[in-house]
Amino acid sequence: MKPAPFAYVAAASAxxxxxxxxxxxxxxxxxxxxxxxxxxxxxxxxxxxxxxDVTRAGDLRTVTDEGDALLYGAAIRHAEFEDGDVADxxxxxxxxxxxxxxxxxxRNRGTIGxxxxxxxxxxxxxxxxxxxxxxxxxxxxxxARTLPMTGFVQGPxxxxxxxxxxxxxxxxxxxGSSARWGYWKFTQKAGEFAKASAAVLIDLERGxxxxxxxxxxxAPIVLDDPEAVLxxxxxxxxxxxxxxxxxxxxxxxxxxxxVRRACLAAAKDEDMPS
Amino acid sequence: xxxxxxxxxxxxxxxxxEPRTHLADFLREDLLLxxxxxxxxxxxxxxxxxMVDGRPVRSCLTFAAxxxxxxxxxxxxxxxxxxxxxxxxxxxxxHALQCGYxxxxxxxxxxxxxxxxxxxxxxxxxxxxxxxxxxxxxxxxIVAAIAEVLADPLTAPLQPRExxxxxxxxxxxxxxxxxxxxxxxxxTSFATTLPIPERIDGGVTLERRLSLDIAPQALWxxxxxxxxxxxxxxxxxxxxxxxxxxxxxxxxFTVAIGPMRAQxxxxxxxxxxxxRRTGLVRGTGGDPVSRSxxxxxxxxxxxxxxxTAGSVLVVAxxxxxxxxxxxxxxxxxxxxxxxxxxARFADNLAALAEGRGPVHAAPMSGFGLIFETISMRVxxxxxxxxx
Numbered sequence: 001m002k003p004a005p006f007a008y009v010a011a012a013s014a015x016x017x018x019x020x021x022x023x024x025x026x027x028x029x030x031x032x033x034x035x036x037x038x039x040x041x042x043x044x045x046x047x048x049x050x051x052x053d054v055t056r057a058g059d060l061r062t063v064t065d066e067g068d069a070l071l072y073g074a075a076i077r078h079a080e081f082e083d084g085d086v087a088d089x090x091x092x093x094x095x096x097x098x099x100x101x102x103x104x105x106x107r108n109r110g111t112i113g114x115x116x117x118x119x120x121x122x123x124x125x126x127x128x129x130x131x132x133x134x135x136x137x138x139x140x141x142x143x144a145r146t147l148p149m150t151g152f153v154q155g156p157x158x159x160x161x162x163x164x165x166x167x168x169x170x171x172x173x174x175x176g177s178s179a180r181w182g183y184w185k186f187t188q189k190a191g192e193f194a195k196a197s198a199a200v201l202i203d204l205e206r207g208x209x210x211x212x213x214x215x216x217x218x219a220p221i222v223l224d225d226p227e228a229v230l231x232x233x234x235x236x237x238x239x240x241x242x243x244x245x246x247x248x249x250x251x252x253x254x255x256x257x258x259v260r261r262a263c264l265a266a267a268k269d270e271d272m273p274s
Numbered sequence: 275x276x277x278x279x280x281x282x283x284x285x286x287x288x289x290x291x292e293p294r295t296h297l298a299d300f301l302r303e304d305l306l307l308x309x310x311x312x313x314x315x316x317x318x319x320x321x322x323x324x325m326v327d328g329r330p331v332r333s334c335l336t337f338a339a340x341x342x343x344x345x346x347x348x349x350x351x352x353x354x355x356x357x358x359x360x361x362x363x364x365x366x367x368x369h370a371l372q373c374g375y376x377x378x379x380x381x382x383x384x385x386x387x388x389x390x391x392x393x394x395x396x397x398x399x400x401x402x403x404x405x406x407x408x409x410x411x412x413x414x415x416i417v418a419a420i421a422e423v424l425a426d427p428l429t430a431p432l433q434p435r436e437x438x439x440x441x442x443x444x445x446x447x448x449x450x451x452x453x454x455x456x457x458x459x460x461x462t463s464f465a466t467t468l469p470i471p472e473r474i475d476g477g478v479t480l481e482r483r484l485s486l487d488i489a490p491q492a493l494w495x496x497x498x499x500x501x502x503x504x505x506x507x508x509x510x511x512x513x514x515x516x517x518x519x520x521x522x523x524x525x526x527f528t529v530a531i532g533p534m535r536a537q538x539x540x541x542x543x544x545x546x547x548x549x550r551r552t553g554l555v556r557g558t559g560g561d562p563v564s565r566s567x568x569x570x571x572x573x574x575x576x577x578x579x580x581x582t583a584g585s586v587l588v589v590a591x592x593x594x595x596x597x598x599x600x601x602x603x604x605x606x607x608x609x610x611x612x613x614x615x616x617a618r619f620a621d622n623l624a625a626l627a628e629g630r631g632p633v634h635a636a637p638m639s640g641f642g643l644i645f646e647t648i649s650m651r652v653x654x655x656x657x658x659x660x661x
Binding site: 119 | 276292293294295296299315316317318320323326329330331332334335336337339340342382383386400401402404405406437439440441442479481482483531532533534535536563564565566598599601602604605606607608609610611613614
């Protein structure tokens with residue numbers, strides 16, 4: 001089980017990565033940890049001609065304090081969030097989320113930007129950053145552009161990234177100590193992909209309340225009236241029945257349970273481990 | 275080839291490696307360090323876990339080419355490490371191994387637990403071990419061994435380090451060399467000789483209702499034109515039509531999901547009931563490149579729509595994926611692929627009904643593997659429609 005041949009280059013910066021990506025042509029890919037792409041390569045389900053490794057690009061490994069928000073470099077690893085090696089824009093939520101991603105050996109190589117570019121609907125960062133209202137900063141042909149998570153993830157493994165574009169950073173607004181957060185996911189075994197997940201943000205200081213449903217057959221769903229769901233989490237089931245494609249009752253119930261438990265976790269002002 | 279220079283178990287090594295060579299193969303095949311074991315080779319089993327720059331990583335998901343400047347420590351490199359010595363002894367005492375296949379990876383993870391989580395209790399040890407599978411001994415002895423070492427902690431000689439970021443000067447401005455062309459092997463005929471299953475047991479089911487602005491009878495007539503229907507399915511192509519009643523059609527379907535791309539070739543039997551305006555397509559197909567197979571059946575029915583002018587196409591799928599593709603073909607992802615395919619199919623059918631050509635012709639990009647499965651079914655459906 002070996003990958004098909006490809007050319008490999010390690011980029012020294014985001015600009016360097018874009019240059020190599022352009023030179024590599026349409027089937028060149030960014031390698032940003034390779035913990036999802038790697039299996040696809042080994043199984044030969046993906047056969048890119050070039051891999052541009054960005055994990056040692058200095059400008060993708062920095063955190064910038066922008067006052068109101070932190071801009072995280074795309075090549076920051078999950079374990080660095082988990083261990084507090086980088087500042088947390090939230091009261092510890094990012095560290096807790098990172099700890100729940102796959103396994104430590106995966107977290108030591110997987111990166112936040114790689115996770116977003118892969119856009120697995122069950123990925124913890126995809127759901128979390130949507131709920132946090134994060135922005136994705138992308139370097140392209142001419143200038144940088146910024147997309148909200150809701151505009152960036154378009155579906156399972158599908159994003160708004162254009163050929164030749166590189167994610168350079170993720171902007172996450174700072175959250176005060178009064179903000180509350182709830183996250184719940186269902187996995188049959190610790191570390192595997194979630195079969196249902198939901199995240200709840202209540203930040204009255206910034207006037208933001210959001211409920212996001214993940215691990216579904218599309219981009220994460222941001223519920224329209226989060227206050228109503230928080231007031232009565234039982235309305236999540238009929239709501240999801242309307243918002244999602246026809247799903248077996250057990251699947252739907254699991255998604256609704258994720259919403260209820262994430263609401264509960266937020267109400268208790270603590271993260272519930274999955 | 276990529277030139278790398280790294281430290282393995284304290285010894286400096288320089289080598290030319292093929293970019294696709296993962297670290298485990300480099301260690302085992304080039305350096306003959308066979309203590310690192312390969313199990314699944316796609317990041318699930320944890321057998322190949324070892325230390326790179328003092329942190330446990332999957333060596334099957336780490337390319338040797340990416341380890342330039344790294345410090346690698348395999349199970350062979352812990353001979354004189356007092357913490358690992360204590361772990362080895364504890365593993366022996368607690369019968370934490372039988373066949374030993376998972377043990378090198380277990381020890382790497384155990385070392386990391388003891389060093390990083392001195393307060394870990396049994397549930398936490400088990401959580402941290404979730405990425406290392408043991409299939410013979412069971413975990414009780416492994417957990418007990420780690421707990422014993424944790425109870426009497428010892429400073430770990432091996433500590434994490436950070437490799438410096440690359441500087442532009444160091445990396446140079448050279449463009450990457452072109453990869454050896456990885457041409458897809460010519461399609462073989464194996465897929466078209468797979469038996470078509472009578473029934474799909476334990477498959478995933480999916481039902482969708484597609485509202486169309488076409489009168490039911492007109493829709494049925496469209497569906498009866500088999501070749502036109504195939505043309506409405508982006509990525510589908512027909513290779514042969516049935517030679518007689520009860521004979522299968524053959525065709526292929528190309529899909530791409532994220533970075534993955536597959537082309538399924540296969541056969542399907544199509545049957546339909548003109549009176550009830552329903553049909554059944556049953557078939558199987560395979561992609562020799564990804565060594566994956568799909569089998570399934572699709573029932574379809576044309577019903578009157580809510581308003582008198584329109585109709586509803588009801589599509590009920592049962593499918594099963596086998597092989598590498600099934601690793602990524604989670605039902606939620608397949609459902610999205612089906613939904614997008616059906617949406618394009620509906621657009622194209624509507625265009626056809628108005629006498630226009632297909633609106634969407636290219637294979638769907640952005641959704642793939644599962645899509646192919648679906649397309650197979652759709653092809654079958656089409657075949658069935660044609661009768």
